[in-house]
Amino acid sequence: MRIIRHYKHGDPSVLRVEETDQPSPGPGELLIRAEAIGVTYAEVQRRQGIPIGGHADLPGSPGGDVAGVVEAVGENVTTVRPGDRVVADVHHGAYADYAIAQASFAITIPPRLDAAEATLLPSPAQTAYHAIKEAGRLAPGETILIDAASGGVGHLAVQIAKAMGAGQVIALASTPAKLEFARELGADVVINYTDEDWDEQVKLATGGRGVDVVLETVGGDVLDKCIQLTAPFGRVVFYGSASGTMHRIHPLAFARAKTFTGFALYAMLYNKPEAVAAGQADLLQMILSGAVRPVVHARLGIEEAAKAHELMESRAQLGKIVLVP
Template identity: 75%
Template structure:
């Protein structure tokens, strides 16, 4: 089978396709024939040598959200059968024709669900959903500010916030095309966060109050200003640092009864399985009803993993970038 690995940190060109033995599932695992692999920005940063999640080891074999068909069961697996279509987050060795995954984390797909769209479920959609609901405690009618709203998580967060009853969704992005994109997904107000006065624009859109809930994943100066535009008694949920730059938050910035909550999907998976199951049911309902649409920016062949990383690194994507192993380059 084919697999994508890299043996040094650097540009997307370090990614290479190799031939490898098809792996076998161990106890509690399954082997999946991959139909679609969702590319995440965390793997772009690891390829660059930034230790996201505590590691960026070599040789690198990127992880991702993999949708496909179960072709072999490991010992003790009874939750799925050979032939079931599933999707799951795979920590490494995900850019491949076949992947091994833990059966405990599998999400069984409804009949007919598009594999590329399904890759939004394990990480992006659940991150957006639980950052809003569990970490942010979103209540109907509240104003939500979503930074980097055109990306894999952000474009889903805009739609999920509206489906949850947010009164106003303010979406920030870095280009006019991205702002048009998120307006089309239901954002009530769009702001270019490269504008020097973007924070003032947020305050103007909220009558000076700021946003009740802020989802922040950029870091750096955007994080600092996002704290400033969080409303009194509001909450900022931090779930990533796409810029790789983490500015410290001074305690006095929170003095007006502002809250900062960290978010980790893995913390949810390991500690709140009931909330995960409930969230998935709601997400399937939102997607099935058309309230939420996972948008695929581009479907690329496995051999085009480097191009996928180029798109992500340039922040050029609207929605998700997906590798399709059965697509010819």
């Protein structure tokens, strides 16, 4: 079978297609014949040598969200069986014809979703959902600020926030096309964060009060300004650093009873399985009802993994980039 690996850090050209033996599932695992593989920005950063989640190991074989058919299951797996169509987050070796996943992470694909759309269910949709609900504690009528609002997670967060009853969704993006995309998905206010006065535009949109919840994944100056824009008793949820830049934050920045919360989906998966299961059911209902629409920007072959990473680095995508074996 084919698999994508890299033996050094660098630009997308370090990704190479190799032939290897088909793996076998161990206890608690399943083998998925991949129909679609979701590409994440975290794997772009690991390929560059930026340790996301504490590692950027070599040799590298990117992880991702793999949708397809269960080919085999390991011992003690009773929740799925061969022939089922599932999608699961795969830590390593996701860019391949076959991938191993933890059975406990597998989500059954609803008949109405194709495999590429289904790749948004594990990491992107659950990250957006739980960052808003569990970490951000968004209440109906509150205002939420979402940056990178046109990306794989962000475009879902805009829709999920609206479905949860947000009073005002303010979307940040970097181009007119991305801003229009966020508006079409339901954002009430769209602002280009490359404008020098984008923070003043947020203040104007909230009547000077600021926002109740921030979903922040850029870091650097954007994070600094987002903290300043948070209203008293507001919550800043930080779930990534796409800029690769982090500044020191003084504790007095939170003196107005603001809360800063870091978020990682794995913390939910390993520590709050009941909340994850409830969130999956709620998300599927949102999607099947049409309240949330997963958007696939591009479908590329496995051998085009480098092109997929180039697209991610260009920040041009509207929605998710997917590899299709």
